[in-house]
Amino acid sequence: MxxxxxxxxTAVLPEVAQSVTDTLLSTYGNPSSIHGLGREAAKVLRSVRESIALLLDAKQNEITFTSGGSESNNTAIIAYALANQEKGKHLITTAIEHPSVLKAMAYLEERLGFEVSYVQPNPDGSYTAELFEQVLRPDSILLSMMWANNETGQLMPVAEVGDILADHQAAFHVDAVQVMGKILVHPADIKADFLSASAHKFHGPKGVGFLYHKAGLRFDPLIHGGEQEEKRRAGTENLHSLVGMARALEIAQASxxxxxxxxxxxxxxxxxxxxxxxxxxxxxxxxxxxxxxxxxxxxxxxxxxxxxxxxxxxxxxxxxxxxxxxxxxxxxxxxxxxxxxxxxxxxxxxxxxxxxxxxxxxxxxxxxxxxx
The missing domain is CATH 3.90.1150.10 (Aspartate Aminotransferase, domain 1)
Known part of the structure; x- marks a missing residue:
């Protein structure tokens, strides 16, 4: 084939698969347990978070682990909108986003009374920062856009849009799923408040990803239950896959x-x-x-x-x-x-x-x- x-x-790299297997066999404790095996698992979890944060030039408490890009996108959009709707109910995105963004926006619009502006491209298919500036309003609370399109590879003006939003109340969410592991991604460089990634797009395992969120942002948990991920995302962490994700990203960013x-x-x-x-x-x-x-x-x-x-x-x-x-x-x-x-x-x-x-x-x- x-x-x-x-x-x-993408195909999982052999060294990534080996790190997943090793973790499955050796570190099977629950990171939330207080006994020795649990503390050992929690130590590995901290190490993974430290590795991801270092690669993003971010802080460890700015990283929440998820099941992948779709959950990260839904969390950034729905969880932030619900927690901040007193500031306004206007959201902005583009007409070419991934379904996990478009359907999250549609849910808020159709079920919860939010208003969404879907920015259309220029006649030649391009997007410029001015297109977003034109629809920005005082009651806009979130702008969500992808860094690179998954169907065409088109690079979007994320840095320019970040500059526009620097003095506006609207939070800036960047879907970085298609660029992570391919170009240098530092959320602060583009003034992103949220940034989504998924391991299986850069030779890591499926079913695991992360959401970067700038320190101090207020957003509701999308998944309720235990107090994992500093109460931001309930559920026992997928430790072996997280280890594989960190290893895959380290390999990608090395060259x-x-x-x-x-x-x-x-x-x-x-x-x-x-x-x-x-x-x-x-x-x-x-x-x-x-x-x-x-x-x-x-x-x-x-x-x-x-x-x-x-x-x-x-x-x-x-x-x-x-x-x-x-x-x-x-x-x-x-x-x-x-x-x-x-x-x-x-x-x-x-x-x-x-x-x-x-x-x-x-x-x-x-x-x-x-x-x-």
Whole structure:
């Protein structure tokens, strides 16, 4: 199998899997227990939190562990909005966010009376900080946006938006799921109040992530029960997966520039190999090299994906969280409109440093055979 769907999930590194296994076998106590095994587990948990905080240039009490990006996003949006609605009930996001953001916003809007502004892109698909400034109001309490889009790789103006919000009451939530482990991420550098991440996007285990929250922010717990995570998130911590996440992020950040350049060369190799095909790129400004969205004129992407899968090639059309539906990409719809045929012609190819030029060559060979 040639795996080119890394924006959906990444392969767990062997050394990460080993750290998970070792923890499962050796540190099985509950971190909340007061006996020796519990204290040993609590020590490991503190070590993981310290490691993550250090990599983010943050404080340990600014990190809450979660089950992944969706929970982190829901916590930042719903938990903060509920705890701060006396300041206002206006929320801001974009039309191209991950479903875990859009549906959290819709829940607040439809069930709890909040008002949400969904910022649309410019006609060319780009986003500028001015678009957000135009919808900002005195009663705005939260602005949530992704750092990089999961379907196109489009980089969003998070630093510029952070500057705009610096003197405003609205908290700033950044969904960093697609950039964590790929570029340097320090929440303070972009003035983020919240920042979400998920381990399985940077070669860690599934089902674990974290939420950065600037010290002093007030937000309700989304999950109620015990007093874990300083009463911010109930439930016994998934210790072995947390160890794996910290190990994966340490490995990723040890050679960010090298891996970024490697993936950029893979993307360019793919672009060079597309010569001769009737294609276009769904690219809207500066983007990560890790994701490329390709339109193939006249080719139905559902049929194309099925044929590629039968040939041992794994790619996608967009977010894995909308898989199995017949809905077109809401990201492309925001740019092209609902009736545009380009919504059924796109495929997403997403890389990691584990891919090779041979993977790209084989994908191109199969793709051309199917189309021709």
């Amino acid at each position: 040639i795996y080119l769907d890394n924006a959906a999930t 960010l520039d090298e891996k970024y350049a490697q993936v950029a060369s893979l993307k360019q190799h793919l672009l060079d190999g597309l010569e001769g095909l009737d294609y276009y790129l769904n690219r809207f400004g500066e983007s990560l090299p890790y994701v490329i969205n390709i339109g193939l004129s006249g080719q139905n992407h559902d049929l194309l994906l099925t044929r590629l899968d039968m040939e041992g090639i794994a790619i996608s059309t967009g977010s894995a969280c909308t898989a199995g539906t017949v809905e077109p990409s809401h990201v492309l719809e925001a740019v092209y409109g609902k009736a545009d045929p380009r919504l059924k012609e796109n495929i997403r190819v997403s890389f990691s440093e584990l891919n090779s030029f041979e993977d790209i060559d084989q994908f191109l060979s199969v793709l051309k055979k199917i189309i021709q």
